[in-house]
Amino acid sequence: MSDLGFTWRTHKSGELQIFHRGKLATTLRGAKASDFLDLAASGDTGAAQQEAARLTGNYKRGNERLAKGHPRNA
Structure with missing residues (x-):
């Protein structure tokens, strides 16, 4: 599970852009x-x-399995 779809690009100004699935x-x-x-x-x-996922907020929070079984999501 090493590839979560994140890529990154650095710029001369020192900025780092992180992309998720091209966006x-x-x-x-x-x-x-x-x-x-580093x-x-x-x-x-x-x-x-994993660090890119943490920095972008694009990671699972652990409650997805529980929410799937909730009546409003059925």
Whole structure:
């Protein structure tokens, strides 16, 4: 489960854009961008994908299975 659909692009200005399935999800600047790039450069693709999910808020929160069985969602 190392590929969650996130890609990223850096710019000369130091900005880091994170894309989810080809659409812009967030833009990072400063220390957050630097920390993320350090993690991505470490070679652990799975960890970089998970961190991108955390930074963009695009991750499962654990309640999806419970909500699926709720009567209003049936």
